[in-house]
Amino acid sequence: MGIVTEYPLGFIVLCILLGATYAFILYFRTKKQIVVQWQLWLMSFLRFIAVFLISFLLLSPLIKQKTEIIDKPLIIFAQDNSLSIVLSKDSSFYRNEYPNAVRKLQENLVKNYDVSVLSFGNRVTPELKTNFSEKITDISSVMEEVNTRYANRNIGALIIATDGIYNRGSNPFYATQKFRFPIYSVGLGDTSSHRDIILKKITYNQSVFVGDKFPVEILVEADKCAGEKSELQVKKGNQVLFSKFLKFNGEKDFQRINLLLEAKEKGVQRYNVIVGPVNKETTVKNNNRDFFVEVFDTKQKILILNQSPHPDIAAFKHALENTAKFDITESTLDDFTQTPESFDLVILYQLPSGNSNLKKFLESRASLLFVLGTQTNLDAFNALKTGLVINSDHNNFSESLPALNESFPLFTINSEIRDMLKNVPPLISPFGLYQHSPMAYVMIYQKMGNVQSHLPLLMFVQTTSRKTGFIAGENIWKWRLTDYFQNGNHTAFDELINKIAQYLSVKGGQNFFRVKCENTFQENENVEMEAEVYNESYELINQNDVNLSITDEKNKSYPFIFGKTEKGYYLNAGNFPPGNYKYLASVKVGKNFFQKKGEFIIAPLNLEELSTTADFNLLYRITKAHDGELFSPRDLDGLMKKISKREDIKPVSYFQKRFSDITGNIWVFILIVTLLTIEWFMRKRSGVY
Numbered sequence: 001m002g003i004v005t006e007y008p009l010g011f012i013v014l015c016i017l018l019g020a021t022y023a024f025i026l027y028f029r030t031k032k033q034i035v036v037q038w039q040l041w042l043m044s045f046l047r048f049i050a051v052f053l054i055s056f057l058l059l060s061p062l063i064k065q066k067t068e069i070i071d072k073p074l075i076i077f078a079q080d081n082s083l084s085i086v087l088s089k090d091s092s093f094y095r096n097e098y099p100n101a102v103r104k105l106q107e108n109l110v111k112n113y114d115v116s117v118l119s120f121g122n123r124v125t126p127e128l129k130t131n132f133s134e135k136i137t138d139i140s141s142v143m144e145e146v147n148t149r150y151a152n153r154n155i156g157a158l159i160i161a162t163d164g165i166y167n168r169g170s171n172p173f174y175a176t177q178k179f180r181f182p183i184y185s186v187g188l189g190d191t192s193s194h195r196d197i198i199l200k201k202i203t204y205n206q207s208v209f210v211g212d213k214f215p216v217e218i219l220v221e222a223d224k225c226a227g228e229k230s231e232l233q234v235k236k237g238n239q240v241l242f243s244k245f246l247k248f249n250g251e252k253d254f255q256r257i258n259l260l261l262e263a264k265e266k267g268v269q270r271y272n273v274i275v276g277p278v279n280k281e282t283t284v285k286n287n288n289r290d291f292f293v294e295v296f297d298t299k300q301k302i303l304i305l306n307q308s309p310h311p312d313i314a315a316f317k318h319a320l321e322n323t324a325k326f327d328i329t330e331s332t333l334d335d336f337t338q339t340p341e342s343f344d345l346v347i348l349y350q351l352p353s354g355n356s357n358l359k360k361f362l363e364s365r366a367s368l369l370f371v372l373g374t375q376t377n378l379d380a381f382n383a384l385k386t387g388l389v390i391n392s393d394h395n396n397f398s399e400s401l402p403a404l405n406e407s408f409p410l411f412t413i414n415s416e417i418r419d420m421l422k423n424v425p426p427l428i429s430p431f432g433l434y435q436h437s438p439m440a441y442v443m444i445y446q447k448m449g450n451v452q453s454h455l456p457l458l459m460f461v462q463t464t465s466r467k468t469g470f471i472a473g474e475n476i477w478k479w480r481l482t483d484y485f486q487n488g489n490h491t492a493f494d495e496l497i498n499k500i501a502q503y504l505s506v507k508g509g510q511n512f513f514r515v516k517c518e519n520t521f522q523e524n525e526n527v528e529m530e531a532e533v534y535n536e537s538y539e540l541i542n543q544n545d546v547n548l549s550i551t552d553e554k555n556k557s558y559p560f561i562f563g564k565t566e567k568g569y570y571l572n573a574g575n576f577p578p579g580n581y582k583y584l585a586s587v588k589v590g591k592n593f594f595q596k597k598g599e600f601i602i603a604p605l606n607l608e609e610l611s612t613t614a615d616f617n618l619l620y621r622i623t624k625a626h627d628g629e630l631f632s633p634r635d636l637d638g639l640m641k642k643i644s645k646r647e648d649i650k651p652v653s654y655f656q657k658r659f660s661d662i663t664g665n666i667w668v669f670i671l672i673v674t675l676l677t678i679e680w681f682m683r684k685r686s687g688v689y
Helices: 010-027 037-057 083-087 091-110 140-149 311-321 359-363 378-383 415-421 477-487 491-505 616-625 636-644 666-686
Strands: 002-004 062-071 074-080 114-120 155-162 183-187 196-204 207-209 213-223 229-236 239-247 252-262 267-275 288-296 300-306 326-332 345-349 367-372 388-391 397-404 427-430 433-436 440-448 451-462 467-472 513-517 520-522 528-534 546-551 557-561 569-572 579-589 592-603 652-661
Touching: 010 037, 037 666, 074 091, 074 140, 083 091, 091 114, 091 636, 114 140, 140 155, 155 616, 155 636, 183 616, 183 636, 196 267, 196 288, 213 229, 213 267, 229 252, 239 252, 267 592, 288 592, 300 311, 300 491, 311 326, 311 345, 311 477, 311 491, 345 491, 367 378, 367 491, 378 388, 388 451, 388 467, 397 415, 397 451, 415 477, 415 491, 427 451, 427 467, 433 451, 451 491, 467 491, 477 491, 513 579, 513 592, 528 546, 528 579
Parallel strands: 074 114, 074 155, 155 183, 207 288, 300 326, 300 345, 345 367, 367 467, 520 592
Antiparallel strands: 002 062, 062 652, 196 213, 213 252, 229 239, 229 267, 267 288, 388 433, 397 427, 397 440, 440 451, 451 467, 513 528, 528 569, 546 557, 546 579, 579 592
16 A cells, blocks of 8 residues: 655655644744743644645545455356256156255355356346246357456356257357366256157248148157157148148158148248147147248349349349249340230339430339449439439449448348348449438448448438438458358348338328338247338328237237337337237328228247257266266355365455545545644634634
8 A cells, every 4th residue: 555646756755844834933933931832833834734735636646555455266057947847757756855055055155165056048038047938949049148248257167958959040169269177067857768750840931922732741759669650731711721641650750741832822821730649648739830931922023134244133032032022034134025015123224325215114103223333324224303313423332331321221130141231341333422302211331441422322211202322332252152051041131132122112192191011020039110201292200109909819809009229110019929910000191090900920949859869978078077076956055065176166366556636535535624623723712823
């Protein structure tokens, strides 16, 4: 402990001289007949100390303290709270005895260590949960949580209590590679295989059209069911669409069933696959699964028109062909003989170029998507008066990165698309002065290096007659390639192009009220909706309240009111149990009253029921790689003893320097006031003025 200041030592000497000089001038002429010698010296000393302290405080001194901090080792206990644990034969033990054993282990650990408890399933929570209700298991999320939440902590050990079954996230063995502390595991569940029939996988087309016959492939796994027979049925409501008897051979048998179903009604259709139980089957929860197919009545027709080949054209075509919603036609402008009215959307790739004539496309009611690039004749494009004008000298071009407009209202942009846009290469965009219609909606701005501009890279203009889109750049094929390098698929890029095409190809007409809602949600997902309200001038407004009523299969209603965003409405209705739901949204604008009806399905999650055999081999590999051991849930006392005997799990001490300001210390102020007060009383009593 000490006192430091930023000023040189000579300033402290100056403070001493200042205090001594002040006391000397004040008292050296005082007559000794008035004041006795010792009182004179005492008053001089009090004044000297007071003046010295006051002047010394002007130097802003700090008290330097060195404190030793002892950091106890941290033991992290992570509890698997997933459903698969209680689907074993010891479910009664895990529901009744095991939670008490875990609490006792924590009480013993707290005596010598800092203890932090986590529970995991679909997500990680900082508390102990043992109701085993989670329907998804993501073990790798625990490793990520430990890596971020407890960085730079003195971690003594990680104890993870799980059955080793995971159905979300990455392999937890590789997620622990960076850990440099022991990992112990408590093996929950049952590793033995029991008689069980499992609907392992159902492969099907998620979207088809009315009248189509679509294939369905069902994979059935049978454990220890040799010689047994079962009936497989595919039902829609109470109607049996397909039936087949299965005979199982061997201790572990896989059977693949292929069938064709016909889509007869439009909308989201729910199908149920059931495999009859066999004698003495352990559980029948995994014998039943639903799947959902969205049936459309018509396809949106899209024309990709170009003047010459380019990799971008293939990128657009592949992205749009991955869904059954669109019928794609590709043609050059010279070879095109059909009428534009035959299509819902025309993608004009780098047109007009040269002397291209696009008059018939502009006179049609088909939506247009202009993709501008180095082959585009900008003067001819500006003459079309499409809602975007680019004034560029000598057709100059520059590299433009995407910058997402967070307040874009026309459709939702998911996290996968957002992540992709952060890492894609730039497009080659026309360089110049951009002028666009006041009715334009910019989804993506151009970003030059680290500078974001207000120039549109992806923009839409909507009028009462048509919708028009603009992509002001070429080489978008590189975005699709980047998406594959980052994620191993083209999902994010294809989703972006599909959303653009879906918005442009759907004819809005004079629809003054719109509600956007997905057809299917998983039971662990929140039901989210968006709404738009337009006035007579077809401008977005959100002054009025939009009411919503969601009704379940038992006719129970749940009322909601949409929240208002910058230009529209948004609602997060939360989670709902599995089942079919209908909704009715309504809004009153002036004298007009608008309503929108719809329905959605909450699909049940049964991932935990597909595999109930514990994977202790995974736990053994993790603990072996990190100098730990695998323990039984009935031997938590042995786990406690093992940890307490480790000499490398010990406290860490370090010194911390602290500086505190003396100027604001109340005790220094009291000391100065006390010194001056005592001096004042002595001067008063002795008659010195």
